[in-house]
Amino acid sequence: MFTGLIRDVGTLVESVQFSQSLRVTIQTSLPFSELSLGASVACNGACLTVVSSAASPCGKKNRFEVEIGPQTMALTRFGLAQGVAEGTKINLEPALRMGDALGGHMVSGHVDTLAEILLNEPTQDGFWKLRIRVPQKFSNYVIQKGSIAISGVSLTIALLDRAENWLEIMLIPHTLEMTNLSNLKVGEWVEVEFDSQAKTVADLLSVMLPTQLKTLITKN
Numbered sequence: 001m002f003t004g005l006i007r008d009v010g011t012l013v014e015s016v017q018f019s020q021s022l023r024v025t026i027q028t029s030l031p032f033s034e035l036s037l038g039a040s041v042a043c044n045g046a047c048l049t050v051v052s053s054a055a056s057p058c059g060k061k062n063r064f065e066v067e068i069g070p071q072t073m074a075l076t077r078f079g080l081a082q083g084v085a086e087g088t089k090i091n092l093e094p095a096l097r098m099g100d101a102l103g104g105h106m107v108s109g110h111v112d113t114l115a116e117i118l119l120n121e122p123t124q125d126g127f128w129k130l131r132i133r134v135p136q137k138f139s140n141y142v143i144q145k146g147s148i149a150i151s152g153v154s155l156t157i158a159l160l161d162r163a164e165n166w167l168e169i170m171l172i173p174h175t176l177e178m179t180n181l182s183n184l185k186v187g188e189w190v191e192v193e194f195d196s197q198a199k200t201v202a203d204l205l206s207v208m209l210p211t212q213l214k215t216l217i218t219k220n
Helices: 070-075 136-141 173-178 196-219
Strands: 008-017 022-028 040-043 046-054 062-068 089-094 113-122 128-133 147-150 153-156 159-161 166-171 189-194
Touching (some): 022 089, 136 189, 153 166, 189 196
Antiparallel strands (some): 008 022, 008 089, 022 062, 046 062, 113 189, 147 189
C-alpha cells in the first residue's frame, strides 16, 4: 500500500523492450535501503517490484530496475513512447511501512486507467489547474471533493462534469515542486487510480440495486 505522497522524482535512464514486457532502469535519490531486491515502489502510481539495484557512493544517484508486464503497460505511460524516453521524470514512492504517517489516502498502486489531459496550466495566484477526461465506465468512481491518485499523487477532486466525463484538480505550488505533474501536456495521457472506498461502494450498488429492484418487482 501507498499514501500518494511522492518521495522523489526519479529519472528514467534506460528501457529495454521485449516482445510483451519492458525492463526499466530508474535513477533516484531514495535511500538504497528502500530499494532492496523484491521491494515495492510506486512508479507514476503503478506498484512495481525491484528486480535489481545499485548504490551510488554519494547516495543521490542510486539505481534500480523494474520489470513491467503487458497489463501494466496497457494501463500506464510505460506502454507509450512518451513514458519510456530517456530522461523521463517518474514519481516515486516506496511502499508504506508499519508506523508511517498516512498523510494522503490509501493508494493500492493498481492503476485503473489512463486519462486524457485536457488542461494543465498555471493560475494567476501561483496554483496550477489540471483537468483530465476519464473513460465513462469509471464515472461512478468520481466524487466531488473525493480522493484520486494521478500519476501516483494523492489529490482531491475540486470540480467535475459528469456529462463531459472530466474532473479538475487544483495543484498547490508544493505539489508542483515535488512531483512531475507540471510536465504533463495537453493531449497526453496520465495514470489514474480511483479511491478504493468509492470503487467498493459503487461496485456494491451496481450489483445489489438490480437484485433488490428485481425482488420488489417480483413481490408486487
